[in-house]
Amino acid sequence: MRFQCTDCGAELTVEQARNPYICSCGGLLDILHDFRAVDSERLKREFDSRLSERMTPYASGVWRYKELIHPLLPEEYIATKYEGNTGLYASSAVAAYAGIRELKLKAQSENPSGSFKDNGMTVAVSHGRYLGYTKFTCTSTGNTSSSLAMYAALSGCSSFVFLPEHGISMNKVLQTLAYGAHLLSFPGTYDDGIRFSESYSEAMGLYVCNSMNPFRIEGQKSIIYEIAHQLRWQLPDWIVVPGGALSNATALGKGLKDLHELGFIDKLPNVAIVQAEGASPFHAMMEAGHNILKPESNPSTRATALNIGNPPSWKKALQYTMKPNRSVTVSVTDTEIMDAKAQVDRGGIGCEPASAASVAGLRKLVRQGVIDKESTAVCILTGHLLKDTDAIHEYHLDTDTKGTFASVFQNSKLEWSKIRQFVEAAR
Known part of the structure; x- marks a missing residue:
């Protein structure tokens, strides 16, 4: 496994590539694997056998494919809630x-x-733990932050979330708070928060878990x-x-x-x-x-x-x-x-x-x-x-924004004849 800059093409070893995974030229780093020695048929059989795993990292729908994702990570650093395995x-x-x-x-x-963020976050937090970090961060409009806060809490670590003031879902914010994250709301956009993380997170000892993190x-x-x-x-x-x-x-x-x-x-x-x-x-x-x-x-x-x-x-x-x-x-x-x-x-x-x-x-x-x-x-x-x-x-109940396929919601007294008419009309 090695790293390569997506802009200038420079290559770095695992030891050289460090948080927040930005090349000296400003480009993002990408992880490259060498699969030439991989026995594909053997690996297929291994993946099939792991479908019956319970209470091990390989019960995860992510770590089931560990050889193709992070083959070098020792199992004891894996933070997992058996993510993946989705319908x-x-x-x-x-x-x-x-x-x-x-x-x-x-x-x-x-x-x-x-959300899908768990598939990536389990790997990012696990690798951060392997590097010795106990404080994790992201800028997020919601899903990334709730995923990060969950895995950090699961690992006994801290999470710090930079949250734009606008264009967010309060449900996701509340979920993030419930997992114990420290939220810092700021004026501006998601992009402003990303630029701040790139510049200052390492100096504050924060391991960046946004998508700039190649893990x-x-x-x-x-x-x-x-x-x-x-x-x-x-x-x-x-x-x-x-x-x-x-x-x-x-x-x-x-x-x-x-x-x-x-x-x-x-x-x-x-x-x-x-x-x-x-x-x-x-x-x-x-x-x-x-x-x-x-x-x-x-x-x-x-x-x-x-x-x-x-x-x-x-x-x-x-x-x-x-x-x-x-x-x-x-x-x-x-x-x-x-x-x-x-x-x-x-x-x-x-x-x-x-x-x-x-x-x-x-x-x-x-x-x-x-x-x-x-x-x-x-x-x-x-x-x-x-x-x-x-x-x-807004879509189903707000009269100003009700959508084309809004469901029926009607206030009514429990009068048998009227309810029957309502049910018959809805057939």
């Missing part, structure tokens, strides 16, 4: 809404803290490993993922590269990265045919987890996801996101707004003819239904 659900109703023949939904909302990316690769494993190493035509900080998109691309090079899969699927229209600098760059991202200084979307104007991992996403795969980007409106969320919720699976961007994006790409309606797809749902209850209230 992959077929939904004919959501498939019909998206306009595609077959759709499965990967519910990362079933992770211990309620986060390595852990998040397990999402695509698990999807492929659940589908017996036969991936669909398309994988669709929301794009905020773009760490998930990067991990998806890296994971696909690993699986293809190792011979676990025989072909690479197409990838679609979906951004919210009010925070879509990566899509704007790709649509214009440019290779330099122009940050958005005032991103704005109801999907708070996507409210990022300068995604830290955009260069990695370009390298690992856009270039090697047949990939596309698309942006969707908040209305499209919330309508798609209503369909996912009503399908009995549920998700937060940012998650539903994947379904909204799939629907839009099918309607545009980019994705054939006879294709198969997996949409990654990144966060839990209850991560943003204000969004549910």
Whole structure:
């Protein structure tokens, strides 16, 4: 395992690469593995055998794939809540809404803290513990902070969270507080907090766990490993993922590269990265045919987890996801996101707004003819239904913002004849 700068190409050893994993040129560091000596068939059998593990690190849907994620980490440093192991659900109703023949939904909302962040955070915190850190930090609009606070508390460590004043979900903030994190709210955007962390965290003894930390990316690769494993190493035509900080998109691309090079899969699927229209600098760059991202200084979307104007991992996403795969980007409106969320919720699976961007994006790409309606797809749902209850209230109960697919909520006295009429009318 070695490190390489995504900007200048400089290589560093494990001992040379240190928190916050920024090269002297300012570029992010990436982890490179040498899998040439790996026996793929033996490893497949090992992964299968670990499905029966209980109460060991290998019961985790992340650490099950340890050899492909962090092979050098001693087991005693692993901080795990048996994350991963999330459901992959077929939904004919959501498939019909998206306009595609077959759709499965990967519910990362079933992770211990309620989001996909756990897949990466277990690795970042575990490696930080290995290095001797006891204080961990992140800048977050919500999911990253609650995941970090959970793993830090589990490990008997402290967490310090830099929180933008606006564009956040209070549910996630309360979850973070409940796990005992120290929250520092500041005026400005997510990007301002990231710049502060880059500059000052090491001097304060804080181990940075944002997506600039390459171990986060390595852990998040397990999402695509698990999807492929659940589908017996036969991936669909398309994988669709929301794009905020773009760490998930990067991990998806890296994971696909690993699986293809190792011979676990025989072909690479197409990838679609979906951004919210009010925070879509990566899509704007790709649509214009440019290779330099122009940050958005005032991103704005109801999907708070996507409210990022300068995604830290955009260069990695370009390298690992856009270039090697047949990939596309698309942006969707908040209305499209919330309508798609209503369909996912009503399908009995549920998700937060940012998650539903994947379904909204799939629907839009099918309607545009980019994705054939006879294709198969997996949409990654990144966060839990209850991560943003204000969004549910606004969509279903607020008369000013009630959505197209709002559920029926009616005040009534318990009069048998009227209730019967109500039930009959709802058939």
